Amino acid sequence: MTEQVVVLGSGYAGAGAIKSLESALSGDTELTWVSDVDHHLVLHESHRCIKDPSVQEHVTIPIDDIKSPGTDFVQATVESIDTDERTVALEDGDEIPYDYLVVGIGSQTAFFGISGLEEHSHTLKGLDDALAIHDDVAEAASEATQTNPAQIVIGGAGLSGIQVAGEVAEYRDEHSAPIDIHLVEGLDEIFPGNDASIQGALRSRLEARDVNIMTGEFIGEVDEDTVYIGDDTELGYDVLVWTGGITGREPCREANVDKDERNFRLKTDSTFQTTNERVFAIGDAALIEQTDDPAPPTAQAAWQAAELVGTNVSRQMNGQPLKEWKYKNKGTVVSVGEDAVAHDVYVVPFVSTFGGFPARSLKKAIAARWIKDLTGYGDAMSAWPEM
Secondary structure, three states, rough: OOEEEEEEEEOHHHHHHHHHHHHOOOOOOEEEEEEEEOOEEEEEHHHHHHOOHHHHHHEEEHHHHHOOOEEEEEEEEEEEOOOOOEEEEOOOOOOOOOOOEEEEEOEEOOOOOEHHHHHHHHHHOOEEEEHHHHHHHHHHHHHHHOOOOEEEEEEEEOOOHHHHHHHHHHHHHHOOOOOEEEEEEEEEOOOOOOOOHHHHHHHHHHHHHHHHEOOOEEEEEOOOOOEEEEEEEEOOEEEEOOOOOOOOOOHHHOOOOOOOOOOEEEEEEEOOOOOOOOEEEHHEEEEEOOOOOOOOOOHHHHHHHHHHHHHHHHHEEEHOOOOOOOOOOEEEEEEEEOEEEEEOOOOOOOOEEOOOOHHHHHHHHHHHHHHHHHHHHHHHHHHHHHH
């Protein structure tokens, strides 16, 4: 009897899972890939489109360039997962049956109940988001003057917030645009939870680009033209981008497996198996058990997990013990416009944090390697100059 394996999502987790499953599954298995878009987005480089929308052709990879001819692809939005009936319900009313399911649909932006934030802010979860930020920044700049510059506010100074600020600064400088940039972080330092050396290196590069960094007070409310910060700070804006957190997507909230009570991400053990033995989850959609904290919701973790998930689905189908996975942090590289900062990446001897040409080249190499793994060297080399 032919087994039906279904993969949800075309981000790092979903695309990586497809490559892994195509290698691991036998010929008596049918593999179906479901995504709401017909491409994979190299999300950690999507911020480049804020400065230059033409970069989109290098950071989007068509589904047909990734999957093998034997893998079916369905472009549709997933509405719900029924673990009892073993079906995935789609927004258009269709259903896809499965014997085994890999949930890799990523996350959605968390707004933490902040009044007005969702209604008035951009997010950065897809290509359309990056292009919309570009358009609104360009329009605001065109209507501004040197005495009344456009006000661009970015909420959240994690990886995405810092990279958005860097790209807006690059756009401003390239176009001599009258723009003020404000990066707002509720905690006491940018890139919270990371080593002080990379925090300081990122701060110095942002400040050198005239980014106004505001830390230590949270955004409490937003209306159509003002961000209210802490008890008494009001910050007018023309464009607001929110990058402050993630939560599970709606299908994960409804799935009948154990999940986090606050963010609805699916809980798995170190084999990616949920409390339902036929449902696996990786990437931002999952909270993957590790020795201490769950694996982080990063591209790096999703890539690593995807390499093994196909093997474990195959082993589950054949009644074999599953392999455990342990996340290995290979360091951090963060763009600040055309510059970059690397930390705990052991390519420069005896230096834990560095920037300049080595960091910029490393950032390019990371993106190129991922593209190469999905489609080959040709696309990777073509994308290199734009990364």
